[in-house]
Amino acid sequence: MRPALDTEITARGLRRRVALRGELDMDTAPEVERILEAVADRGNEVLLDLSGLTFMDSTGVRALLHGRNVCSERGCRFVLSRKMHVRVQELLSLTEVFDSLSVT
DSSP states (O other), X not given: XXXXXXXXXXXXXXXXXXXEEEEESTTTXXXXXXXXXXHOOTTOEEEEEEEEEEEEOHHHHHHHHHHHHHHHHHTOEEXXXXXXXXXXXXXXXXXXXXXXXXXX
């Protein structure tokens, strides 16, 4: 059986790119929170690539906000990649989270 979420972390200079593929839900959100905590260092940028997500629920939204908050506390920049599945984009718009996150 294939895991519900695959992650890939790459580093280039001060940027840490975290790419998510699959489903971000109540089963996988804690793992994403741990990953975002691990890559959030002072002075760097965490780029969260959601282009491979096919599903996200409210616990996924919470994980994104957690990542943003951790970065804010640690003095790093948290941004989402602009490219994402329409359902994920609709959820972030519906919950008004898009307005509180940087998108590049």
